Amino acid sequence: MDRRFTLLLLVLVVLGTRLVFAGQHMELYGDESYYHIRQVDHIRDTGMPLREDPLSFGGRINVLSPAFDYLLAAFTYILPVQVAFKLVPNLFGVLFVVISYFIAWRITRNSHVSFLTAALSGFLPIYFAKTFNHVTVYGIVVPLMALLIYFYMDIEKHVAGYVITLILLSLLHASILVFICGLLVYALIVNVEGMKLTEKEKEIILFSVVFALWSQFVLYKNVFLVHSTLSIWQNLPEALLSNYFEDFSILEAIYKIDAVPFLFGLYAMRQYLFKVGDKKIHFLIGMALAIALLLWLKLVPLVFGLMLFGMIMTLLFAKSYHYRVNLVRKSRLRKHLKAWQGFFLVFFLITAVGASLHLAVNEVQASTIDDEHEALEWLENNSEEKDIVMSSEVDSQKIMALSNRATVLDSNFLLVPGSDVIYDDMKVALTSPHITQVGERLDKHDVNFVYVSRESRELLGISKLPSVDDKCLPLVYQTSVQIYEWKCKLEVLG
Amino acid sequence: MRKLLMVLIAGILLLGCVQVLRGISFVPLGAESYAHMHASTLAISGQDPLVMGANWVWQQPVDFVMQYFSLHGLFALGIICALLSVVLVWMLLHELGIDKNIQWLATGLWTLSPLFLHMAYVGNGVGLVVVLQLFAFWLVAQKDWRWSIPAAGLFLIASVHSLWQFVIVALGLLILAFNEEYRGRAIGLVFGVACGATVLHLNHLVMWWHLPALNFVEHGSWIADLGGKGGIGIFLVVLGVFGFLQKNYRRWLVFLFIFVGLAMIERSLLHYVLLVLAYGGGIALHLLLTRKWAIKELQWITILLLACGIIFSPLAYARELSDMQPMPELFEAMEELGKRTSGDSIILTTPENGAYIQGIAGRKVVLPLVYYGEDAIARLNMTQTVWRSYNLPEASALIRAWNITHVFVSPDMVSGGVWDEPNKAFHYLLRDSETFIKVHDEDGYSLWEVRKL
Numbered sequence: 030m031d032r033r034f035t036l037l038l039l040v041l042v043v044l045g046t047r048l049v050f051a052g053q054h055m056e057l058y059g060d061e062s063y064y065h066i067r068q069v070d071h072i073r074d075t076g077m078p079l080r081e082d083p084l085s086f087g088g089r090i091n092v093l094s095p096a097f098d099y100l101l102a103a104f105t106y107i108l109p110v111q112v113a114f115k116l117v118p119n120l121f122g123v124l125f126v127v128i129s130y131f132i133a134w135r136i137t138r139n140s141h142v143s144f145l146t147a148a149l150s151g152f153l154p155i156y157f158a159k160t161f162n163h164v165t166v167y168g169i170v171v172p173l174m175a176l177l178i179y180f181y182m183d184i185e186k187h188v189a190g191y192v193i194t195l196i197l198l199s200l201l202h203a204s205i206l207v208f209i210c211g212l213l214v215y216a217l218i219v220n221v222e223g224m225k226l227t228e229k230e231k232e233i234i235l236f237s238v239v240f241a242l243w244s245q246f247v248l249y250k251n252v253f254l255v256h257s258t259l260s261i262w263q264n265l266p267e268a269l270l271s272n273y274f275e276d277f278s279i280l281e282a283i284y285k286i287d288a289v290p291f292l293f294g295l296y297a298m299r300q301y302l303f304k305v306g307d308k309k310i311h312f313l314i315g316m317a318l319a320i321a322l323l324l325w326l327k328l329v330p331l332v333f334g335l336m337l338f339g340m341i342m343t344l345l346f347a348k349s350y351h352y353r354v355n356l357v358r359k360s361r362l363r364k365h366l367k368a369w370q371g372f373f374l375v376f377f378l379i380t381a382v383g384a385s386l387h388l389a390v391n392e393v394q395a396s397t398i399d400d401e402h403e404a405l406e407w408l409e410n411n412s413e414e415k416d417i418v419m420s421s422e423v424d425s426q427k428i429m430a431l432s433n434r435a436t437v438l439d440s441n442f443l444l445v446p447g448s449d450v451i452y453d454d455m456k457v458a459l460t461s462p463h464i465t466q467v468g469e470r471l472d473k474h475d476v477n478f479v480y481v482s483r484e485s486r487e488l489l490g491i492s493k494l495p496s497v498d499d500k501c502l503p504l505v506y507q508t509s510v511q512i513y514e515w516k517c518k519l520e521v522l523g
Numbered sequence: 524m525r526k527l528l529m530v531l532i533a534g535i536l537l538l539g540c541v542q543v544l545r546g547i548s549f550v551p552l553g554a555e556s557y558a559h560m561h562a563s564t565l566a567i568s569g570q571d572p573l574v575m576g577a578n579w580v581w582q583q584p585v586d587f588v589m590q591y592f593s594l595h596g597l598f599a600l601g602i603i604c605a606l607l608s609v610v611l612v613w614m615l616l617h618e619l620g621i622d623k624n625i626q627w628l629a630t631g632l633w634t635l636s637p638l639f640l641h642m643a644y645v646g647n648g649v650g651l652v653v654v655l656q657l658f659a660f661w662l663v664a665q666k667d668w669r670w671s672i673p674a675a676g677l678f679l680i681a682s683v684h685s686l687w688q689f690v691i692v693a694l695g696l697l698i699l700a701f702n703e704e705y706r707g708r709a710i711g712l713v714f715g716v717a718c719g720a721t722v723l724h725l726n727h728l729v730m731w732w733h734l735p736a737l738n739f740v741e742h743g744s745w746i747a748d749l750g751g752k753g754g755i756g757i758f759l760v761v762l763g764v765f766g767f768l769q770k771n772y773r774r775w776l777v778f779l780f781i782f783v784g785l786a787m788i789e790r791s792l793l794h795y796v797l798l799v800l801a802y803g804g805g806i807a808l809h810l811l812l813t814r815k816w817a818i819k820e821l822q823w824i825t826i827l828l829l830a831c832g833i834i835f836s837p838l839a840y841a842r843e844l845s846d847m848q849p850m851p852e853l854f855e856a857m858e859e860l861g862k863r864t865s866g867d868s869i870i871l872t873t874p875e876n877g878a879y880i881q882g883i884a885g886r887k888v889v890l891p892l893v894y895y896g897e898d899a900i901a902r903l904n905m906t907q908t909v910w911r912s913y914n915l916p917e918a919s920a921l922i923r924a925w926n927i928t929h930v931f932v933s934p935d936m937v938s939g940g941v942w943d944e945p946n947k948a949f950h951y952l953l954r955d956s957e958t959f960i961k962v963h964d965e966d967g968y969s970l971w972e973v974r975k976l
Contacts, residue, residue: 042847188818188821192821227817228817229817229818232817232818232821232822232825235765235825236821236825236828238761239758239761239828239829239832240757240825240827240828241823242757242761243758243831243832246748246757246832250748250839253748253749253750254750254839255750256750260749266769282673356794410898446938447943448937450943457838522892
């Protein structure tokens, strides 16, 4: 079968699967999606991103790069808004499939291995499950980083493509610094191995480092000045940061990036690091080591770090699997090579596709149970425009986007003074059994309603608000979401 | 010489930027400056009348010099030291036979650094020490070895500033020792200065070793672009390391790492990290400008980005300096505080405010910026207990037990400095008119008198 046709078929299968899952619900998943919806709406209305946000933290300055929101907004002029939010993230998703195919081809020059690698990329479980119905910048960052890797591997011919992608990624997200760390680790490995970087490589590495640093300092200068080195951890409250790896287990992580590429990737690392000199593989190993280190130091969000790590392991899989295929080709089993390849194709796809679909089904099911749309509509109809809602950080963007009400905190803590105190106030308000303690926190932030979703309850380990009180804090709405109204005002006697 | 003049003009323009951003005010910036200013007034006596009941004060040799300067004099001293350092870096690199192009690029990088601005505006005396040491190194680098004798004296004076300065002198001399021409005199000087510094510091070690110490001098990160106070620009770090790597100057890289390691412990050594990085950066810039690039299109973009980044760091730091205390409102508050309190008054406030109260208003405080004394921990505990207290009898009992007569509250104290917001903990208790009387309140600065029983 023609290579291009096979690839096109794979792209259509991956896109189709993604869209089938995305079409299960009208609403999008994930808190971040609603942040981007608000940004895109604002760009469509005014042409400018929502920089001064009156609803977040009771009024704050948004410092995140608006490039992704402009990109989405551009699509909404060609497509209906709802369709754009559903389709565009999935188009980015299949872009990753195509790029993976070409990287694998560059490494192995074998169409079967390249096809298998592309298929594994298309069904990389964590990337599939966290981008099929989510409007998230990570959806485009992963394929762009893969594209950078593709261009870098043949930098002699692709300087312009590399530079343009580097600029685009730098404007989109601070994760360009992860790529830079990878480049530096690669340069170190090459040096240790006694190999040499070409003049072009040296120049491109220097340019990449300088441009990435420069662009991030221009975009986030105020963040660095206010939070200093803490900006690396995005000013997250200590309580959130210390729970960073609380639910993390190695086995679960392997499941989420798929065991097959993980094991084959590890094998490639063992085989090539300090043994066989292949700069393309050393480059991928450098990336993998840098991402693992950044994950270990909690410098990248867990989900994003696993996406990137999974991507690199899938690309390393190509080399490792190709090596195995060659071994078989040279052995007595060569007569059965086709059958052998067919068996592994089915086996790999079952594990990867199975894991991806399982995670995706979990997301869909959770969303079906939640049915937050009605709750948010109720909140909008039964509260006043000036009312403030207390919720955990995972619910706030939805409340702001769909109910149009201000919240006390959300998941973006950049440039928020006293983030620890605010987070602590939320935790006390949602988990304390003492109404005076809760009231004090609610009064402090002028809160009128408390919104508790199923996800929040699981996160905080509560089944309902422990301080529920018919007079002061009655439950006014209950489905899978609970909404409480704060009706009292605490006063100091004397 | 024309190039040196250009660099100096660039330095003066940069210094002028701070003045323009800040509005014309000829005073040194930062609490540390005022702590030194206060320390200089009692450098000879060894007693501190402005710290309640304190016998030991924080003194450094530069304080002996600083006592002869007024507030504006200290400001001028900082500026002159910073500009002199530029000339001395130029002279030193010239004397060491560094390529003329690298010499002026390195001097330029020294000047276009946040640390240069910090040296000029934050009058903590380090600028004076740096100038002394650079001059001494220049003397050692002279062809005639006899110039090393006065250099030894200067090194000794600088070493008294702190033992760390001796470490830096020793490291600097060891770098010189790699050149055969300087080896004999460098090793001799290390031994000489080591012996002298030991004798000079013996006195301090015997007196201060056992004393608990408090130090509230704020530093932040040593990378200026990450909000460091007078740190080094990240682009200079990239450029410097690239320069040494390209030339394969591994020895310089080792020294750079040692300097960085030491600078993490003692911030005043950061100037020497800057010197090494400026040299590496000079090499790198020269290479980038003269080498034949494989990707020609990237050459000027990379150089332009680096140049923007290098200029960006001091300009951003200039903006930060423009917001640094003391602002005119603080001076007014200090003037009021001076009027409304007497020489016997003891004021409770933060260590930073304590430095301004001592340096500008000349009044006693409980907790100064730097304090050595048996009761150091007790003072800290008492202050923290009072700030956190919701219990009026407990707080007022502590205040009276420590003979505190006034409480000074500044705007930064009620926005995260002490309390997250106004009217929290002790700030709420201050409302109690039976214990405290508000004697002054303007621009967020308030002074409260403790009622006598």
